[in-house]
Amino acid sequence: MNLLPDSQQQQILDTLSGLLREKAPIDRFREHGEVGNEDDRLWPILGDLGFLGLGISDSFGGVGLSAAEEVLVYREFGNQLLSVGVFGLTLGARIAALGGDDTMCRQILSGSLIIGVASSLHTPVQMSETACAGAFHLFEASKADLILLMNEQGAALITADQFVERKSVKPMDAILTLERSQLPASRPALWIDASDDALHTRAILLASAYATGIAATTQSMAVEYAKIREQFGKPIGSFQAVKHLCAEMAIRSEAAQSQCLFSALVVAEDRDDKDFQAISSKITSVDAALQNAASNIQIHGAFGFTAEANAHHFLKRAHVMDQLWGDLRHQRARLLSLPTPAT
Amino acid sequence: MNLLPDSQQQQILDTLSGLLREKAPIDRFREHGEVGNEDDRLWPILGDLGFLGLGISDSFGGVGLSAAEEVLVYREFGNQLLSVGVFGLTLGARIAALGGDDTMCRQILSGSLIIGVASSLHTPVQMSETACAGAFHLFEASKADLILLMNEQGAALITADQFVERKSVKPMDAILTLERSQLPASRPALWIDASDDALHTRAILLASAYATGIAATTQSMAVEYAKIREQFGKPIGSFQAVKHLCAEMAIRSEAAQSQCLFSALVVAEDRDDKDFQAISSKITSVDAALQNAASNIQIHGAFGFTAEANAHHFLKRAHVMDQLWGDLRHQRARLLSLPTPAT
Amino acid sequence: MDLHFSAEDQQFREMARDWLRDNIPAGRRPHHGEEMRTFDTAWQKTQFDAGWAGISWPTEYGGLGLDLTRQLIWYEEYARAGAPDNHLCFVGLNHAGPTIVSHGDEHQKRKYLKPVLSGESIWCQGFSEPNSGSDLASLSTRAEIDGDELVITGSKIWTSHGHLSDMQELLVRTDPDAPKHKGISWVIFDMKVAGLELRPINIMTAPNLPHFVQCFYDEARIPLANVVGGLNNGWKIAMSTLGFERGTAQIKDQIRYAHLVEEMITRAKKRFGSENLHTDEIGSRLAQLRADMAAARAMTYMTVSRAKAGNPGAESSLMRAMVGQVQQKVRRLALDIIGPEALENPDEDDWVYFYLRTFSTTIAAGTSQIQRNIIGERVLGLPK
C-alpha cells in the first residue's frame, strides 16, 4: 500500500510539469482575446509525448498504463488550467479504443481530431446505443469534429453536426467557448455501455483530479502572497485570521489530493466501491477547488479581484469542474444512495 | 418605531432582574441533587409581583400588558435558566383567561397550580377540542396538576392523570425532570382553537425570547473570561481567533435579540406576518443559543467542560428550547412555506 | 417598544411610494462606462429635482433635513419599488458628502454638497495605496505646502470608477515627521487638474472593462483651502467617513438582500417544485437566509432606535457584519439554485454577475477580519 508516485510515475509528472510550465503558463490567457484560448496547439505535443493515451493499451497507440497515471497528469492539467477540451481527447480515445476503432483512436491520440465536451443542461437526457438526445452545454466545440457525451448509462461520441440550435453564450469562464444546443435523437458514432466500461466513473475521477490541481495551486498562490504581502509592519500570513484561512486551504487540499489518488487506484482495479470512491473524490476536490479559489481571492485583497491577477480564472474553472458530469448536489445525492463499501 | 424598552418596560426589567439575581442565581444548581430543581418556590413570588400574568387582562388578575413585556421577562428567565415550568404558567394562564375560567387563571397566576409542559415525541399528534392524543415528553410534570399541550391547531390544558405509561428518563439537561408518556384520546380541560388565539405562535415567541437570554448570557460569560484569562503573557481575547469567535457570538446575539423584540411587537398587534416573524425569531435565537453556548464552552477551555463551570447548563437548555414547539428543522420548513410578508 | 411610525412618517412613506412608482427609470442599469454614468447621474438628478435627494442632509445645502427614520422609510420604499442602485453616486452621497457636512467649512459646503445631490458631481475615493490596504494609516502619498497650494505626489489604487469621476476624497501625508496617524490630511481633489494620470484596472466580473483605476499624482496642485477639517487632522476625519459607510448606507444593502432572498426562493421553488423544498438542503439554507434577513431588518430597526435615543454606538457594526455574512451565504446559494446555467454570464441576467461582484464588495467594505477586530475591540471591549 503506497499512495506516493513511484519513480516511473514521478518521471511522467516531472516531464509534463516542465512542458506545461513552458508551453502553457497561466499568464498565456493575458495575451488572448475576450473569449477562448489556443490550447488546441498543445494537443499534438501532448499526444506525441503520450500524455493523451496514458490509459490506452499500446495496441491502439496508447501507453498502456492506468487511471493512476491519468489522475497524476490531470492534476497537472488543473494546475495550469488546460482547456477542458483535453477531457474530450482522453475519454474520447478510450471510447474509440473500447469500440475497436483503431483509426479514430490514433487520430485522437495524435491531436488531429478535436472533441468537444457536452454537459447536460436539464434532465431527462436520453442515452443509449441507438439514440442520444437532450439539451446540452457544449464546451470547446466550435472547431470540434466530435462531441463527447456521457452519463451513468454509458458514453458516446457524436458527430458535432448532429447538435442543432447551437448558440454561443457568454461564459462565466471566458477562457472556454460555451454553446447551448439541442441534440435531437441521434445515433452515436461510437457507444460504450456502462456495463462494459465505467467511463462515467473515470470522467468523474479525472474532473476531480483536475479540481485537486486547482485546489493545490490556489493554496500555493495564497500562501506565497501571505508570506510577502506586508500590512501593519509584518507579513499578513502572521495574522491568525489569515494563517488559519491558509491552514483550512491546506487541509482541504490534502484531503482532496489523498482521496483522488486513492480512488484512482480503486478505479484502476475496477473494485466494487469505485463509484463510492470516485464520487467522494469529486465532492471533496470540487469543494476544495471552489473554497480554495475563493479564499485565494480573499487573501489577495483587492488585487485578487482584478482581471490581471490570475486568481479569478481558478474560481471560474472550479465552477466548470463542479458542473461537469454532475454537480455537488447531484454527487451528494448519488453518494448517499450507495452501499457502505466492504473494504 | 422604537425597539428599545420604554421607561415602564425598563422598570419591569430592572425589578425582575434584581429579583432573579437574588433568588435564582445560576449557582443555585450546585446545591441541588442529581436531577431537578426547586424553582417552583419562585412561582408564588413571581406571581405576586405580576410577572406571570403580564399579558393577561386585569379582569382575570393579570397586568394587561402585551407580548412585548412577556418577551422582555422571558429573556431574563433565559439569562437565569429558570425552570421551563414557567412556560406552563404563562401560557396556561392565557388559556384559562381565554377559556373564561377565572378561578383557574387566578390560581395559576398566584403560583398555586403547577403546570407541566408536553413536547411532541413523534408526529402525528391528534389535537382538537374533543380529543388530544399522542406520544410526549413531559417537562417538570412530576408535581403538575395540569399539562400544557399545543401545536398549530390549538392549545390545551389537560389534567395530568390522563397521561399514561409515564416513565422518568435520564435527561440531557439534568436540571429539569423529564418523562416519556402516552396520551390516549382525552378531552382537554380547556381548549383554545388556533383560530381564536395564536397561542402556539406566542409559545414559539417566548421560547425564542428565553433562547436570546441564553445567547446573550453565554456571550457575556465568554467575553468576560477572554478578558481575564491570560496565556502567552496576554489575555486570550487579544488573539484574533478568540476575538473573532467572540465577535461572531455578539453578531448572533444582537440578531436574535433584535428579531425577538421586533416579532414580539408584531405578535402583540396580531399582524398577518406574526408566524413569519416569530418563526424567524425562533430560528435565529435557537441557533444563537446553541452556537454561543458551544463557543462559550470552547473559550473556557477545559474548565468550560467541567460540571462546576455553569457553561454546560446553557448548552443543554438551548437544546430544550430547540425542541419545544418544533426544532430548527421543523421551523425552517414552516418558514419556507409562508408567503413573503406584505410589510 | 413600538412598531408604529408616526402619521407624518406614514404620510412621507406614501408620498415616497407614489413618487417612486411613477418615476423609477425604465430599462436595465448599464454596468459599465459612460452609459452607466449617464444613467446614474440622470436618475440622481430626477430624485433631486423632485425633492427626494439628501433625506438627512441639511436643508441649506440642498437636503431635506429629516431624521434617520425617514431615511429608513425612503430606503424601504426605494427597495420595494425595485429602484436601481446608482452606485456611481455612492461615494459622494455616503462618504464625501457626509464628511463635508460634518467637517467642511461654509465655503466647502456651499460649493461641493449640492452638486452631489443633483448628480452633477461624481466622487471617488483615494484612500488605499499599493502598500497600504487594511493598514490605511501607513499611506505615503505626499502633499507639500507651497504657498496657498498643496503639491501632491504619489499613487492611490483601487479607486472604483475613478475614470468616471469628477472629484476625489483624498488622504495625503502632510507631515511626514509626525506619528503615522497624525500627519494625514483629508482633501478635496479635482480629477481634472494637471499632474494626474489614471491606469485602468479591469476586474473579474468584466475582464475587458475597467472598474478600478490606479491614480498617479505627479506634483498635482490643489488649493490649500481644499483641506477639510484642518491640516494633519485627516485620520480622525477619515475614520468618521468610514463610520458613515458603516452606518446608514448598510440599510439599503440590508433591504436589497431581503428582496434578493425572496427572489431566490421564488426561483428555487420554480426549479425544484415548492413541495420538494421543505427539508431540501437548498430549501433549508433558503429558510435560514429568510430568518437571517428578517433579523437583519430588525437589527436595522434597532440601530435606528438607538440613534434616535441619541446613542448610535458601535453596535451598528453588528448589523453591518450580519449583512456581510448574509451576502456570503447568498453568494454561495445563488449559483446552487441556478444549476448548470451558472456557467453562463449573460448581460440580461444579473445573477452570475452578482455572484462574482460580491467578491469585491466583501473586500472593499474592509475585510471581514478587520470588521471582527472592530467588533471585538470597540463593541465588546476586548484588548488589542
Place this chain on the structure above:
Amino acid sequence: MDLHFSAEDQQFREMARDWLRDNIPAGRRPHHGEEMRTFDTAWQKTQFDAGWAGISWPTEYGGLGLDLTRQLIWYEEYARAGAPDNHLCFVGLNHAGPTIVSHGDEHQKRKYLKPVLSGESIWCQGFSEPNSGSDLASLSTRAEIDGDELVITGSKIWTSHGHLSDMQELLVRTDPDAPKHKGISWVIFDMKVAGLELRPINIMTAPNLPHFVQCFYDEARIPLANVVGGLNNGWKIAMSTLGFERGTAQIKDQIRYAHLVEEMITRAKKRFGSENLHTDEIGSRLAQLRADMAAARAMTYMTVSRAKAGNPGAESSLMRAMVGQVQQKVRRLALDIIGPEALENPDEDDWVYFYLRTFSTTIAAGTSQIQRNIIGERVLGLPK
C-alpha cells in the same frame, strides 16, 4: 502508487480479524470508575496475552516490532470488529510509552514499558496547570534536586482519570532561571508516593462522577533516575510526545468516525425514509460527511505512505485537523438525526453521551486554533 497490501500484511490482517472476532469483550464498556478500569485493563491484558499489544513497539520490551502498515491494519480490523476503545490505556500506549521507547534509558524501558502493554499499569498526563493551558511552556510546578531525588511542589490540572491511574508523565520546572522552554524536565511520577493529593473534577457528560483530577504536589519525592531524556530537556521530549499523539493515534479515531457516520446514515434512513433523504438537508450533510470520511481514510494512507518513505513530516497534522473537523460536523449532525430523543441521555445509548463528550475531545487535543497555527507555521512555513 499501489493499493495492495503484501501477502504477509494480508495474512496478518486475517489473523487479526479472526482473533478479534473471537475475543472482543462482550457487554458495554462502562464509562466511569473502577468498573471502567477493570474493563479496560482486562481487555488490554487479553490483547497482550494473545500477542497483539504494542504492534509497533520493540520486541525486547514486549511489543511486536512491526511497521506502521501493520499498525494501520490492526486499527482497521479493530474498528471493523467493533472492539471497544480502552481509553484508560491511551496515555500509556500513545504518549508515555512511545516517549520512553524513544528517550528512556534501558532501565526505564525495562521497568515501565511492558506493564503498559499488559494493562497492569495505567498512565495519566500531568502537563497542564491552572495558569498554563495552551501556553504549556509557562508551567510552574517546581522540582528541586535533593541528593538523588526530585522534590516536587505545585499543581497539575485536567488530568483525565488521574484517580484511576498508577503512573503519570509529568512536566516539572527543574531550572527556574533558564528561559521558559529550557528549564523543564519530563519525569515518571508514581501516583502512590506521599505528598500527592487529588481533587476530583466532574464534567458535563456526567455531573456526578469525576473525570479529571487536579493534582496537588506537596514536596512529593521521586528518584532522580525517573527523569527521561535528560534534565531540563523536557520541552523537546514533550513536543515529541505530543507528536506521537498527532501521528498514529489519530488513525484509530479516523476509522471509528467512519463507522459512526455509516451508523448515522442507517439511523437517518430509518427515521426519515431513505427515499426522502437524497436532497434532504440532513441527507446532504451525511453525504458530505461520507465523502469527508473517505478522504480522511485516504489521508491516513497518505500519512502511512509518507512515513514508509522515511518522510513522516508535519503533514500528518492535516489529517489530524481533518478528523477534528469531521468530529465537529458529526457532533452537530448526530443530534439532528435523533430528533426529540436528543433530550434524553440514557445509559444504554451512547449518542447523546458522545455528543457531549466531543466538547472535551476538541479541547484536550489542543484547541483547533493551536492546530491551525501549527499547520500554518510548520506545514506552510508562514511566519509566527
